[in-house]
Amino acid sequence: MFDIEKMKQEIPVVADIAAAKEVAWINPKKEAFEKAAAKMELSRKDMDDAEARLKRFAPLIMKVFPETADRGGIIESELTEIPKMKQLLKEQYGADLRDARLFLKRDSDLAVAGSVKARGGIYEVLKHSEDLAIEAGILSGYEDDYTKLASPDARAFFSARKVQVGSTGNLGVSIGMMSAALGYQAIVHMSADAKQWKKDYLRAHGVTVVEYAGDYGKAVAQGRAESDADPMSYFVDDENSRDLFMGYSVAAERLDGQLKAQGVTVDEDHPLFVYIPCGVGGAPGGVTFGLKELYGDNVHVFFAEPVQACCMLIGLATGLHSKISVQDIGLSGQTHADGLAVGRPSGFVGGVMEPLLSGEVTVEDARLYDYMRALYDSEGLFIEPSSCAAFEGAVAAGKAAEFRSYIEENGLTGKMDQASHIVWATGGKLVPQPVRDVFMGTHL
Numbered sequence: 001m002f003d004i005e006k007m008k009q010e011i012p013v014v015a016d017i018a019a020a021k022e023v024a025w026i027n028p029k030k031e032a033f034e035k036a037a038a039k040m041e042l043s044r045k046d047m048d049d050a051e052a053r054l055k056r057f058a059p060l061i062m063k064v065f066p067e068t069a070d071r072g073g074i075i076e077s078e079l080t081e082i083p084k085m086k087q088l089l090k091e092q093y094g095a096d097l098r099d100a101r102l103f104l105k106r107d108s109d110l111a112v113a114g115s116v117k118a119r120g121g122i123y124e125v126l127k128h129s130e131d132l133a134i135e136a137g138i139l140s141g142y143e144d145d146y147t148k149l150a151s152p153d154a155r156a157f158f159s160a161r162k163v164q165v166g167s168t169g170n171l172g173v174s175i176g177m178m179s180a181a182l183g184y185q186a187i188v189h190m191s192a193d194a195k196q197w198k199k200d201y202l203r204a205h206g207v208t209v210v211e212y213a214g215d216y217g218k219a220v221a222q223g224r225a226e227s228d229a230d231p232m233s234y235f236v237d238d239e240n241s242r243d244l245f246m247g248y249s250v251a252a253e254r255l256d257g258q259l260k261a262q263g264v265t266v267d268e269d270h271p272l273f274v275y276i277p278c279g280v281g282g283a284p285g286g287v288t289f290g291l292k293e294l295y296g297d298n299v300h301v302f303f304a305e306p307v308q309a310c311c312m313l314i315g316l317a318t319g320l321h322s323k324i325s326v327q328d329i330g331l332s333g334q335t336h337a338d339g340l341a342v343g344r345p346s347g348f349v350g351g352v353m354e355p356l357l358s359g360e361v362t363v364e365d366a367r368l369y370d371y372m373r374a375l376y377d378s379e380g381l382f383i384e385p386s387s388c389a390a391f392e393g394a395v396a397a398g399k400a401a402e403f404r405s406y407i408e409e410n411g412l413t414g415k416m417d418q419a420s421h422i423v424w425a426t427g428g429k430l431v432p433q434p435v436r437d438v439f440m441g442t443h444l
């Protein structure tokens, strides 16, 4: 279907990607933010709208998930400085971040879903529920008391309806938990990569799990077909959903407050570098969108993907987005990073990222376990292997030639001592101890 040999000649990085090498790629299509923003279908207004919706729902969230009470029903994670890990990356990986500060954004500990998916997944279920409840007169409007949605009448209303999603695991947990908590019949279509404990966890919380032998793409296609055939069913479309994307974007404004509290400035002289693991693209894309809206050209975002499942990278590097899969260039799509085991990227997200994203790194599975142990040994923090892909970005920033050129070309050479780096930890809290023990002992 594609002339891969020709592609490799025209776009040299494609040859390295197809050979499953670790690469650091700088996006040649990135534009000045102002120019990029003028062409975008989504804006700051959409973000503010999402933030306002989450505030309206906070009293309800607190009621159905009492563990969120300490934050008043707002699901948010800590930003933790990790200086010992910074030192370790220098000593063991030769990554010199100079006098910059290194932080971990701990979405790995987000309430309810234990992963970054708590942002987008929960938001989409809430928005859908708000739409239904207003239409049915259960809520009189945005000013009404949203805790009414936990009443027996509202539960009866939701229990006649279904919410379905296809997932490699964590999105299913997020959508499943929120849907089941409101009373919906929640159905999660899980790909073969999905971990057994996630299926067990969902079933224990009243969610129906349908298992597929094939990959993520199959689970999504089947789930969608079943949902579309049922007028009382709503399907969460991980690849194209604007709602999911906007739910993720809200992270940016929350982070801004946390950075200020830590004494971090983000401006022309104090660049912010952010590294986020990428699967289909929605979560890192939404977070990136929010960060660019807030900080414009002063934030530099890089995605991290497994060498065998770097679907967003191949889509961006070739400009083919969702028209190309990792299998098309001879990669397997298989990885220990179950949250990132996606062979074809979201075309919607790829299009939005094209002028915004600074670049990408890819990482071998073996390294994920090494970074996981390194973080645990140095800082006493546990995050799941998929999350650890983000460390590869911080390492590349501190040593890769491609990053040095990027820093030079963006006029940042003299500013890197005043920079801040954020490794976005995307999952981990719900991983059971026996599974953590297995991860800790895994050496590939």
Ligand SMILES: *Cc1c(COP(=O)(O)O)cnc(C)c1O
Pocket (backbone or CB within 6 Å): 115, 116, 117, 170, 171, 277, 278, 279, 280, 281, 282, 283, 284, 285, 339, 340, 384, 386, 387, 426, 427, 428
């Ligand atoms: C889903 C997931 C990601 C990536 O999100 P996408 O929306 O698929 O790109 C990253 N890390 C973890 C742990 C995830 O579960």
